[in-house]
Amino acid sequence: xxxxxxxxxxxxxxxxxxxxxxxxxxxxxxxxxxxxxxxxxxxxxxxxxxxxxxxxxxxxxxxxxxxxxxxxxxxxxxxxxxxxxxxxxxxxxxxxxxxxxxxxxxxxxxxxxxxxxxxxxxxxxxxxxxxxxxxxxxxxxxxxxxxxxxxxxxxxxxxxxxxxxxxxxxxxxxxxxxxxxxxxxxxxxxxxxxxxxxxxxxxxxxxxxxxxxxxxxxxxxxxxxxxxxxxxxxxxxxxxxxxxxxxxxxxxxxxxxxxxxxxxxxxxxxxx
Numbered sequence: 001x002x003x004x005x006x007x008x009x010x011x012x013x014x015x016x017x018x019x020x021x022x023x024x025x026x027x028x029x030x031x032x033x034x035x036x037x038x039x040x041x042x043x044x045x046x047x048x049x050x051x052x053x054x055x056x057x058x059x060x061x062x063x064x065x066x067x068x069x070x071x072x073x074x075x076x077x078x079x080x081x082x083x084x085x086x087x088x089x090x091x092x093x094x095x096x097x098x099x100x101x102x103x104x105x106x107x108x109x110x111x112x113x114x115x116x117x118x119x120x121x122x123x124x125x126x127x128x129x130x131x132x133x134x135x136x137x138x139x140x141x142x143x144x145x146x147x148x149x150x151x152x153x154x155x156x157x158x159x160x161x162x163x164x165x166x167x168x169x170x171x172x173x174x175x176x177x178x179x180x181x182x183x184x185x186x187x188x189x190x191x192x193x194x195x196x197x198x199x200x201x202x203x204x205x206x207x208x209x210x211x212x213x214x215x216x217x218x219x220x221x222x223x224x225x226x227x228x229x230x231x232x233x234x235x236x237x238x239x240x241x242x243x244x245x246x247x248x249x250x251x252x253x254x255x256x257x258x259x260x261x262x263x264x265x266x267x268x269x270x271x272x
Contacts, residue, residue, distance in 0.1 A: 009082070009224060009225075009226050009227070009228070010226070010227060010228070011075075011079075011226065015075065016074060016075055016076040016079075016086075017070065017074050017075070017076070018074060018075040019073060019074060019075075020073060020074055020075045020077060020078055021073055022072055022073055022077060022159065024159055025068075025072040025073065025159070025162075025163070026069075026072075026073060029065065029068055029069060029072070032065075033065050036058075036061060036065075036105075040053060040058050043107065052107050052108055052109045053107035053108075057104065057105045057106070057107060058105060060101045060102075060104045060105045061101065061102055061104075061105025061106075062105075063101050064097075064098045064099075064100075064101030064102040064105060065102070067093055067097060067098050067101070068094070068098050068166075071090050071093050071094055071098070071162070072094075072162060076090060077090065077162075079226065082223065082224065082225060082226050083225055083226040083227075083229075083234060084217070084220050084225075084231075084234045084235055084237075084238045085226075085229070085234050085237040085238045085241060086226060087238075088238040088241045088242055089241050090162065091161065091162060091165045092241055092242060092245035094162050094165050094166045094169070095165045095166065095168075095169040095245070096169070096245045096246065096248065096249060097245075098166065098169075099166065099169040099170045099172070099173040100173045100177065102170065103170070103173045103174055103177045103179050104177065104179075106179040106180075108179075110179075110180060110182070111182065112180070112182050112183060114182060114183065119182070119183045122180060122183045123183045123184075125171060126171065126174050126175055126180070126183065126184050128175050128190065128191075128194045130171070131168075131171035131172050131174070131175045131194075131198075132172075132194065132197055132198055134168045134171055135168045135169065135171065135172050135198055135201065136198075136201045137168075138164045138165060138168045139201040139202055139205060140201055140205070142161055142164070143205045145216050145217055145218070148217050149217055149218045149219060172198050172249075173249075175191060175194055175198075176191055176194065176195050176198075176249070176252065176253070176256075178191065191253075191256055192253050192254070192255075192256030192257035192258075192259075192260055193253075193257065194253075195249060195250070195252060195253025195256060196250070196253045196254075196257070198249070198253075199246050199249055199250045199253065202242055202243075202245075202246045203243060203246060203250075205239075205242060206239045206240070206242040206243035206246070207239070207243070208239070209235050209236060209238050209239030209242070210236055210239035210240065210243070212235065214232065215231045215232055215235055216235065217235075220234060220235065
């Protein structure tokens with residue numbers, strides 16, 4: 001019987017990007033990409049379609065899908081137990097970079113029957129309070145030591161948690177960027193306030209990781225960490241990664257609130 005190869009504790013970027021297919025992520029991703037490419041190609045046949053679905057939107061969507069594939073289909077996805085910081089970096093790409101690129105890639109002017117089943121479901125999922133509840137549950141529950149320890153021990157952290165981060169963050173970014181105004185009546189002021197509330201769970205967890213005097217998660221207490229980091233340094237670095245990753249969304253929330261205040265002061269609030 002062949003012994004398993006030892007883990008390289010000092011991998012380079014090229015080592016981390018070696019393909020490691022995960023069928024559970026790969027098949028749905030390719031199906032979504034295929035549908036998007038098909039609908040985009042159809043839209044390019046008419047001037048109205050080209051105006052509604054410009055090339056820059058397709059480019060943003062393609063960039064988001066490429067990052068999604070790199071993050072979930074590379075060797076980095078197999079090193080969850082060896083680096084909390086690397087794991088958190090992957091999760092933040094899936095939560096703070098991929099979703100806004102995908103949402104911005106949605107064409108404008110999508111018409112839906114407001115009384116149809118799809119519009120009703122989307123209206124519920126994209127309700128700010130529903131999106132906030134789902135997002136907060138994912139961030140808080142799975143980062144409480146008991147929840148995170150259980151997910152690592154049962155080997156669900158490698159696939160389940162990235163999927164939850166991606167899906168819940170898609171809801172959050174859809175509320176913030178409002179790609180479907182027909183089923184999203186919220187104005188820019190409420191979206192800015194929502195963005196501030198949505199940033200709080202991540203900032204709270206990141207602060208705990210930064211200032212905790214000991215390692216909070218049992219699987220990492222005596223782990224051999226990548227790049228010669230101690231488990232506590234790994235946890236603190238994860239806190240910095242989460243905090244810095246949340247700053248762009250926080251900045252956007254402040255910009256939206258400021259724009260709303262300017263419009264409100266001028267007596268011309270835009271209902272976007």
